[in-house]
Amino acid sequence: MSDLEAPLRPKRKKIWVDYFVQFRWILVIFVVLPISFTLYFLTYLGDVRSEWKSFKTRQKEHDANVEKVVKRLKQRNPSKDGLVCTARKPWIAVGMRNVDYKRARHFEVDLSAFRNVLNIDKERMVARVEPLVNMGQITRVTVPMNLALAVVAELDDLTVGGLINGYGIEGSSHKYGLFSDTVVAFEIVLADGSLVRATKDNEYSDLFYAIPWSQGTLGLLVAAEIKLIPIKEYMKLTYKPVVGTLKDIAQAYADSFAPRDGDQDNDEKVPDFVETMIYSPTRAVCMTGRYASKEEAKKKGNKINSVGWWYKTWFYQHAETALKKGLFVEYIPTREYYHRHTRCLYWEGKLILPFADQWWFRFLFGWLMPPKVSLLKATQGEAIRNYYHEMHVIQDILVPLYKVGDALEWVDREMEIYPLWLCPHKLYKLPVKTMVYPEAGFELQRRQGDTQDAQMFTDVGVYYAPGPVLRGEVFDGADAVRRLENWMIENHCFQPQYAVSELNEKSFWRMFDAGLYEHCRKKYGAVGTFMSVYYKSKKGRKTEKEVREAEQAHLETAYAEVDQPAD
Numbered sequence: 262m263s264d265l266e267a268p269l270r271p272k273r274k275k276i277w278v279d280y281f282v283q284f285r286w287i288l289v290i291f292v293v294l295p296i297s298f299t300l301y302f303l304t305y306l307g308d309v310r311s312e313w314k315s316f317k318t319r320q321k322e323h324d325a326n327v328e329k330v331v332k333r334l335k336q337r338n339p340s341k342d343g344l345v346c347t348a349r350k351p352w353i354a355v356g357m358r359n360v361d362y363k364r365a366r367h368f369e370v371d372l373s374a375f376r377n378v379l380n381i382d383k384e385r386m387v388a389r390v391e392p393l394v395n396m397g398q399i400t401r402v403t404v405p406m407n408l409a410l411a412v413v414a415e416l417d418d419l420t421v422g423g424l425i426n427g428y429g430i431e432g433s434s435h436k437y438g439l440f441s442d443t444v445v446a447f448e449i450v451l452a453d454g455s456l457v458r459a460t461k462d463n464e465y466s467d468l469f470y471a472i473p474w475s476q477g478t479l480g481l482l483v484a485a486e487i488k489l490i491p492i493k494e495y496m497k498l499t500y501k502p503v504v505g506t507l508k509d510i511a512q513a514y515a516d517s518f519a520p521r522d523g524d525q526d527n528d529e530k531v532p533d534f535v536e537t538m539i540y541s542p543t544r545a546v547c548m549t550g551r552y553a554s555k556e557e558a559k560k561k562g563n564k565i566n567s568v569g570w571w572y573k574t575w576f577y578q579h580a581e582t583a584l585k586k587g588l589f590v591e592y593i594p595t596r597e598y599y600h601r602h603t604r605c606l607y608w609e610g611k612l613i614l615p616f617a618d619q620w621w622f623r624f625l626f627g628w629l630m631p632p633k634v635s636l637l638k639a640t641q642g643e644a645i646r647n648y649y650h651e652m653h654v655i656q657d658i659l660v661p662l663y664k665v666g667d668a669l670e671w672v673d674r675e676m677e678i679y680p681l682w683l684c685p686h687k688l689y690k691l692p693v694k695t696m697v698y699p700e701a702g703f704e705l706q707r708r709q710g711d712t713q714d715a716q717m718f719t720d721v722g723v724y725y726a727p728g729p730v731l732r733g734e735v736f737d738g739a740d741a742v743r744r745l746e747n748w749m750i751e752n753h754c755f756q757p758q759y760a761v762s763e764l765n766e767k768s769f770w771r772m773f774d775a776g777l778y779e780h781c782r783k784k785y786g787a788v789g790t791f792m793s794v795y796y797k798s799k800k801g802r803k804t805e806k807e808v809r810e811a812e813q814a815h816l817e818t819a820y821a822e823v824d825q826p827a828d
């Protein structure tokens with residue numbers, strides 16, 4: 262948008278919290294980074310210790326820990342105790358929500374011991390893992406075997422439990438769907454303390470399909486069997502610059518992974534990895550990756566770029582160079598590629614430590630990066646937390662591929678946020694309607710990217726300070742998010758629940774389908790034991806009345822049945 266067209270917004274007077282945010286780097290450098298580094302090291306030692314144990318010992322410990330969970334659930338007195346959730350502290354979770362339900366009366370079940378890889382079954386190509394296994398840990402185990410989870414979320418600290426019960430995506434999701442779509446079996450402790458194994462074709466298949474997006478409100482996940490895929494040592498990555506309108510960029514992005522002839526399942530035509538970064542309303546870089554052997558990568562003339570080294574240019578900035586030097590290709594060690602956005606927290610690191618992308622900082626202190634999200638949250642205080650809700654946007658729009666151009670124009674008009682992240686994902690048409698679902702009849706129309714069994718969606722990642730905030734103008738973050746959510750509902754989009762939501766309960770159930778979820782809540786005794794998913798997503802502190810109502814809830818209304826316009 263040119264300056265002439267930009268809406269005139271009044272200037273905003275700076276207050277103390279603006280300076281607090283601006284000079285937060287002092288706290289981050291002297292406190293957060295050293296503690297982060299120590300914690301990463303201790304976690305690494307814990308992972309190594311876990312790997313030393315035989316699979317038999319890990320299984321034994323697992324059984325004993327499941328017993329403890331069952332015992333703890335049975336200790337709960339429904340007339341006295343609050344509703345159940347995990348004991349993971351609100352600030353440890355990688356997410357922007359305040360997790361306010363853990364700040365009101367609740368009953369905690371500690372799952373912190375569930376952090377082992379239980380088995381890597383090369384024959385079935387399945388990894389059986391506990392819910393607190395994180396992405397950094399799992400790639401450290403599988404990549405040396407030339408194996409990987411089909412979807413590896415980028416940030417090292419993301420956990421299997423969070424990605425399954427919430428939402429997980431990566432540049433391979435155009436092939437495999439969301440993280441939860443790659444799960445073969447869930448092992449769950451239900452409200453009555455029974456342990457069940459749910460698969461897509463056993464007696465618990467309804468539960469199997471209801472777990473994703475349920476936020477731990479149907480039962481406690483104690484293990485998951487997840488699909489593994491064969492991989493190679495390197496990712497051959499092609500960076501292709503695109504210059505044009507947002508609609509042109511959306512089309513170039515679709516063309517980068519979705520053959521126009523509809524041959525979407527053809528591995529020859531479809532890359533293994535896809536992402537696009539948009540740097541301004543007219544400039545973007547589309548990246549496509551294919552696994553490559555070390556023999557291929559090391560051939561004369563090929564460029565190897567180990568992006569994981571601490572002194573390397575931040576990934577999103579490195580990708581941007583394609584706009585100057587034109588299309589280029591390079592080989593990145595696969596594990597370093599998976600975690601390419603970890604060191605700079607996508608581009609959020611730039612606002613927290615504005616000079617950390619400079620060469621001198623990278624060389625001298627880059628090895629201390631990234632600050633742990635949990636420590637940033639623990640040290641941010643109420644003021645910075647609210648600042649992030651009001652003056653910053655961290656949202657994802659899961660939008661049908663053919664509407665990506667519209668979504669980009671909406672974000673440009675209302676928020677002016679760059680860079681933007683585009684990552685495709687298959688949204689499967691399942692035998693039952695789950696909380697998120699493709700548009701009715703998509704398979705009859707089959708637009709670019711769609712297949713008979715899935716509609717192609719895209720995650721438009723909107724993370725950064727909006728243009729008006731950077732220019733020192735007035736911006737109402739909560740209102741912008743509210744309008745974005747309405748746009749999403751009107752356009753069959755979904756909002757991942759790690760983000761702060763302004764939705765009221767009716768609108769929440771207009772965005773998500775409640776049918777199967779409510780059915781499983783009742784059938785598996787979750788009502789009155791576990792919180793409801795809306796109660797968990799709801800922004801703001803819970804009042805005593807709300808807590809009591811949630812505890813009393815035995816029959817809940819499926820709002821999806823009531824088709825009313827959004828407020």
Ligand SMILES: NC(=O)C1=CN([C@@H]2O[C@H](COP(=O)(O)OP(=O)(O)OC[C@H]3O[C@@H](n4cnc5c(N)ncnc54)[C@H](OP(=O)(O)O)[C@@H]3O)[C@@H](O)[C@H]2O)C=CC1
Nearest residue numbers: 346347354355392420422423426427428429430477482759
């Ligand atoms: N690439 C990606 O896909 C990215 C995803 N994210 C987001 O971050 C979130 C993951 O963060 P993470 O810190 O790992 O997870 P969280 O601790 O935030 O957990 C997310 C939800 O899952 C529930 N949950 C977690 N483990 C279990 C379990 N074992 N049994 C039952 N419920 C469980 C939590 O319940 P409770 O509230 O009871 O603790 C919570 O509601 C994802 O949901 C995702 O949306 C963020 C960045 C990147």
Ligand SMILES: C=C(/C=C/[C@@H](C)[C@H]1CC[C@H]2C3=CC=C4C[C@@H](O)CC[C@]4(C)[C@H]3CC[C@]12C)C(C)C
Nearest residue numbers: 355356357430606607609634637638641722724
């Ligand atoms: C959803 C995706 C990626 C999201 C990341 C960009 C964000 C996920 C969690 C975010 C953060 C959590 C808490 C923070 C503390 C604040 O004080 C500062 C900001 C932040 C570090 C914030 C930054 C963005 C996230 C890491 C996928 C789908 C790509």
